[in-house]
Amino acid sequence: MKLQDICGNEHAKRAIEVALAGNFSVQFIGPWDSEAGVLAEYARQHQLKSRAIPACPCGFWGDAxxxxxxxxxxxxxxxxKHFGERENYDLTIEVAPCDVHKIIGMLSGKLSEPEEAVLKRVDGATRHTDMHLDEAGVALLKAAIQQIRLDYRRALRIVEIARTIANLAHAERIHVAHLAEAIQYRPRRNNQ
Ligand SMILES: [Zn+2]
Known part of the structure; x- marks a missing residue:
């Protein structure tokens, strides 16, 4: 994992830089659809003591x-529960969910450039790998990000699922219907 693959949250990436330079422990606090968990994981991979704390019960602590x-x-x-005396961390960073523009911006690099090899052979079968979404697809994905609060990774995964569905239909390009089906397979939360 690279820091550039983490959506937004430049202040949190800066904090990791500081923590790495001084070997400080670091904790990230953010709602479930923020990058708090990913940031903590990144810090752990670099031998820092770190953790992610879920946002408050209503879920909107730190939400812009x-x-x-x-x-x-x-x-x-x-x-x-989360801030007992034993839980002392040097750096505490609030992490907000990435907004839809940032998520689409990060995805656009992956979604707009067809791969050089449009066809790949996997398990002997021919599969298309073009992740490009047309205008209607981007609009649907944007709506999904906003309405069901997809984070960057879930949004990317949904496009990958849509690509697979398109392959099952032997379609070269991802159609809106493929994307809509992929969105249906998301986990459902109690309040939705
Ligand atoms: Zn709250």
């Missing part, structure tokens, strides 16, 4: 778009 609506009691419970 919505206010935390936790009661004082809920917030206190969350704090005592």
């Amino acid at each position: 778009a919505r206010e935390c609506t936790c009661s004082l009691q809920m917030a206190a419970g969350w704090r005592s």
